[in-house]
Amino acid sequence: MNKFYITTPLYYVNSKPHIGHSYTNIAVDTVSRFYRMKGYDVFFMTGTDEHGEKIEKATLAQGFKAGEEKRFVDDIVPVFKELWQRLGIEYDHFIRTTNDDHIKAVQAVLDKLYKDGKIYKKIYKGWFCTPCETFWSEAQSDDGFCPDCKRRLEKLDEENYFFKISEYQQWLIDHINSNADFIKPDFRRNEVLGFLREPLQDLCISRSKARMSWGIEVPFDKNFVTYVWFDALINYISGIGYPDDVSRMNKYWPADFHIIGKDILRHHAVYWPIMLHALGLKAPRTIFAHGWWIVKGEKMSKSRGNIVDPVALIDKYGIDTYRYFLLR
Ligand SMILES: [Zn+2]
Secondary structure, three states, X not given: OOEEEEEEEEEEOOOOOOHHHHHHHHHHHHHHHHHHHOOOEEEEEEEEEOOOHHHHHHHHHOOOOOOOHHHHHHHHHHHHHHHHHHOOOOOOEEEEOOOHHHHHHHHHHHHXXXXXXXXXXXXXXXXXXXXXXXXXXXXXXXXXXXXXXXXEOEEEEEEEEEEOXXXXXXXXXXXXXXXXXXXXXXXXXXXXXXHOOOOOOOEEOEEEOOOOOOOOEOOOOOOEEEOXXXXXXOHHHHOOOOOOOHHHHHHHOOOOEEEEEHHHHHHHHHHHHHHHHHOOOOOOOOEEEEOOOEEOOEEOOHHHOOOOOHHHHHHHHOHHHHHHHHHO
16 A cells, blocks of 8 residues: 655644644645545644744743743644644644654654764854744844844854754755655745755754753753754654654655645755755655745734634634635
8 A cells, every 4th residue: 555644844832823824734634635535545744843932932921930831832732733623634643842752752863963973062153033943144144134034133152053964965956956846846946956055054953951941952961952943843753653663664754745834945845854864764755835825915923913813714604615715
């Protein structure tokens, strides 16, 4: 029997789901149903991304105390699960990055890369965008503003751990050029190749606990937690049993289809395949990046206050109408 492993991104639980999240899950659910009808052994995974500075801040903003992040995320995860149930999303596994087996997998990845000499420590001087949870170099920063979201960046000058992604730049370019279906649609592949024309900077993969402690502890240095993106991307393998359940990993990996929004293309099409390659694992078959739901020309987001609530639309028009409208 042919297998088909398909994923949504993990949703960040600093706020409730809006129609953008539901669009991605409806698209993945529809593709999953199609493959099930064709007789494939489909594994459809979705879930939630629960670490990082934004969650730490949202916890306090919602009236919880420092250190109560787990209570905050435990409250909001059911809101996502209820919406998926309401929308008829038939996933096979819901992964949370605060699950013990995910935490173990992230630490196993860090340990392996550290022992293989792929992770080293140095002073990081540069910028960090908290809303995007993304590091930017001096050259990439827009005079202290985020080149992606245009918000003010935070200046960082601290010791951190780095992953030697620069060693894999040519491998990645060759992989993209020899696998036409690896990044879809084609204009997104060209975007990634454009980004790869500049030399890759090694990826900062830690945050000092003194600054931000809500994350997975770096196994070889308890003063640090793992950078939230490095943590979250590993869900695609931890969710199918990495590193212990070898037979399940062999059955489902590589993923056939990662569907994501265009804003997280670089994390998925640059960092993620390099992480996998460094671990001796295959790259996913296809990464498909869709566009955004926009309101009056702007991306829908909580901080912009232009959210459309899926539940209100379902109540008014019904589930099939809603699913059809978004996909159409
Ligand atoms: Zn930003």
